[in-house]
Amino acid sequence: MELLYNIFVGPFAEMARAPDLLVQTLWEGLVSGVLYALIALGFVLIFKASGVFNFAQGIMVVFAGLTLVGLYEAGVPAFLALLITIGVMFALAVCIERAVLRPLVNQPDIILFMATFGLTYFLIGFGELVFGGNPKVMIADELYLPKGAVDLPMFGGLVSLQKIDIAAAVIASAMVAGLAVFFQKTRIGRALRAVADSHKAALSVGISLNQIWVIVWFTAGIVALATGIMWGARSDVSFALQIIALKALPVLILGGFTSVPGAIVGGLIIGIGEKLGEFYFAPAILGSALGRGVESWLAYFIALAFLLFRPQGLFGEKIIERI
Structure with missing residues (x-):
């Protein structure tokens, strides 16, 4: 009875x-x-274009953030460093398309997936060689990101909203909405969906795989840069940040690997679910000592439970194969 109370009554009380x-x-x-959701969007874009989970998206977040900070530390003005970093992400997209994707056209998905593993460890080694392995402080002030907090009287208490969190939520929401409209309503978006369905069919109707892959990987690089700036402003920019980026995996499981709206809904479910579990349910069930570390694994538990009921995700398509 006590356990049932702790699960169904105590947290709500x-x-x-x-x-x-x-x-x-x-x-x-x-x-x-x-x-x-912003992190997951980068994964969704790559998956829609190639049908493979891009394991390298996490390290792309770190690499973009380190490039921006590294250029500033080398004496480049902040906003010029931002523009150069965008150029670096475009160059990275071109290099990936030519050196990794182009030789693997029409290869099995597992080959492309393993290629993203190789890309991950290449970027880790290259990043450590160029920028070192020590954490770096994001140049939030130089980019005019807001500081401080807004305290709102509410329900007899105070709710503190960090200004950097408000800016992160607004910028991330705008990017997610803009990219969702772009890839759903434009010619490039339709071409992207055609490439995801079949490389051979896309080539047969005149769609250039090379151009689509460069566009998509460059877009994923811009998403990675925005993510690196926002997460880096909340903490240091380090290679440990790629672990946070892998939180996109349970988000994708919930929302569906090919759905932009699914990335949004899945991100909100995981984000809010983690916080509610961390502050209310886990301490009530596991006790205060054990419950406070639940945020590191709760997202994966939610995703695992969700797989039992809807493996294709909330917005994913159920695929039926006839034998």
């Missing part, structure tokens, strides 16, 4: 006792969820 803390928790979960 705690929410009712301190509604201001609940709003604070929901806000933090919302911000994390939007950033998770």
Whole structure:
């Protein structure tokens, strides 16, 4: 009975006792969820273009952030460094298309997937060679990202909203919405979906795989840069940041690997679910000592449970193969 109370009654009673803390928790979960959705969007774009999970997206987030900070430390003005970093991500997209993707056209998906593994470790080694292995501080002030907090009186208490979190939520939401419209409503978006369905069919109707792959990987690089700036502003830019980027995997499982709206909804579910679990459910079930570390694995548990009921994701298409 005590366990049932801790699961179904205790957390909700705690929410009712301190509604201001609940709003604070929901806000933090919302911000994390939007950033998770932004990370997941990079994975979705690559998957829609090649049908393979891009394991290198996490290290692309780190590489973009390190390039920006490294250029600034070398004496390049902040906004010029930002433009050069965008150019670097375009050059990276071209190199990936020519050196990795072009030789592997029409190869099995597992070959492309393993190629992204190789790309990951190449970027790790190259990044450490050029920028070193020490964490770096994101140039948030130089990019005029806001500092401080906004305190809102609410439900007899105060809800504190960090200005950097507000900016991150707004920028990430705008990018996700813009890219969703671009890839759903434009000719490039239709070509991308055709490439995802069949490389041979896309080539037969005159779609250039090379151009589509460069566009998509460059777009994923811009998403990685925005993610690196936002996450780096909340913490240091280091190679450990790629672990956070892999939180996109449970987001994709929930939303579907080919759905931009799914990335948004999945990100919000994981972000808010993590925070509610961290502050309410895990301490009530596991106790205060064990419950506070649940945020590192709860997203994967939610995804695993979700796979049992809808393996294709909320917005994914159920694929039926006839034998």
